[in-house]
Amino acid sequence: MNKILYKILVFLPCLLVLCSSCTDDSDRPWYQDVEALESCYLAAVRDAEEALPQEICRTLPAIVSPDSLDDLRQQWMVSADGKAFVLVGSMMSSAEAEGYPAPSDELFTMDGRMPWVTLPYDLADHLLERLPVCSDSLECRMRLVQLLGLPPACDYDCITFFYAEADGLFRPTPDNETTDHEAELDFPASATPDYREWFEENRQFSYFSDTPYPWTRLGYTYDWHGGTSSHVGPGEFIIREGATVRVAAKTGIWSWYREISRQTNRQPGI
Template sequence: MKKQLVSLSKKLITLILGIILIFGLPMQKSLAACPENLQELQELFDIQLQRSYTRGVVDAAHAREDEIDNTLWSITSDNPDLIWREVDGKPQVLMVTWTAWNGYNDKVGEKMQLSREVWTTPVPQLQTFGSELSLNEDNLTLRLEQYLGLPPRNGKSKFVQMWVEPKDLFRPCPDPEINDTSCDLEFPDNVEPLHEEWVNDKILTSYGENGYPWTRLGYTYDWGSIATEIGGSEFVVSSGAEVEIDSVINTVEYVR
């Protein structure tokens, strides 16, 4: 019985501190509104999570020059942080996506043609970020959702690493180049019309109800950090690209 009370107390403390510290609620307001049972407190916590995420979506809709990050990971052979290999004389870089889809599970070590665009980050950027977190499984998953600009409790459960040829990658920005360390706010003069159309279509569909905080600046929107909005460097693998699945690893195992 004593152990159960201690466990319950720890959960209550974690939830209260999460609401106060992560979302900046005044101490007296949080305590005055403190529900009498854990379920109601969890509901309050989830409401604050959703509000924080929604604020991120609204903010991301208005990209500004002072939000440009000049330290994005570049996909270049001289970037020492990347993992490369060569197959039939063609370079391939290791990328990772977070998903709940089971279609990759039996494809490890095999090539597959993607039937849709896949949003990725370069390996090992996400592992480096996750290895610095000392959180339990639920909180770790939430922190990754925040870092990658995803809705809370969205159900993603595994990380899939894949080998990708650089020609099949582009940045989800007006400036799609992958070999530099920043994204411009405006389309370059030589941008492909199809890419300009892709960006404009995404703008129309990204920021409404059930939207995403797409920065258009080459990085994910970290809606859980007090210090910065800059998350991971993001790249899109084009639909129709042929990739090789390197591994499928559950969320917690991947980042620890």
């Protein structure tokens, strides 16, 4: 079967559920329609399982150095010993956020955790493009959940911002360097056996576990909102276990959305 046709057929159940929800007499807002959300999410997982050449994004954000900014809005810090750290953010639950130190100038080692992160300005750009005005904190949270390719039932309600050692970040793609603008479909010869093993384990977990994820393997998140014009979300990275980081801030989703809206002269409902 033609791969493009296959992907269209994959999303038909999602579209049918969305259409039926539009005529639902319960007047539920879309972000509380559990059936439609779950259908779209599972369709996204099935779609993401196969990465196609035409799905490669050639404008991924790059992380290089404080002297070579990919975007002027990148925020960097340099430690006393000359190591460069870049500001990234990870959506998580309040309980998970409490497991990290309070925001301070203290550096610590990321032990036992490998958070998936985005660059704050990139995340803000994508969310404001797809949700330019919002007066409901629940809608805002669910739209961010979708944008980041997270399951609709997750309890994530805040963002923890880290200054992460640039050398401690990698892109979850076959070629995992962070300094270019696109990902490849195949492993380069330099890919280590350990990385190949991690990649395959994460692939199996993402598509075939009881808690699947629409992992694109192309360096960007999968936006699974049914009405989006593009499934390409912000660029994603992972902080390596053992990397040095500093907690810069912790904030609720709604507070963050209102702040980025004000910064761009957009005023969400209060």
